[in-house]
Structure formats: C-alpha cells, structure tokens
C-alpha cells in the first residue's frame with residue numbers, strides 16, 4: 290500500500306498521515322474538515338477566510 294499524503298491547506302506542506310497522526314492538525318471549518326501541518330497554519334487559514 291502507498292502511504293497516504295495530505296497537504297496543509299495553508300502552507301501546502303506534505304503531511305504523511307499514516308506515519309504519525311499527531312503530525313497533522315485537523316479542524317472543522319464551516320462543517321468541512323481541513324488538515325494543516327500545525328495549529329498555527331490552521332489559525333492563519335481561519336483569519337484569511339474571515340478577511341474575505
């Protein structure tokens with residue numbers, strides 16, 4: 290099986306989700322699940338969305 294990669298929604302860093310689940314930060318925004326490399330990226334992404 291190939292390792293599953295996800296990308297941080299903010300900085301586009303690759304996150305190997307199978308290797309270490311703690312490496313990725315998941316959060317729900319408007320009922321949709323987003324994956325980030327860290328909590329800081331999640332906070333910045335939320336602020337970017339609000340600024341629209």
Ligand SMILES: [Zn+2]
Nearest residue numbers: 297300326330
């Ligand atoms: Zn990131």
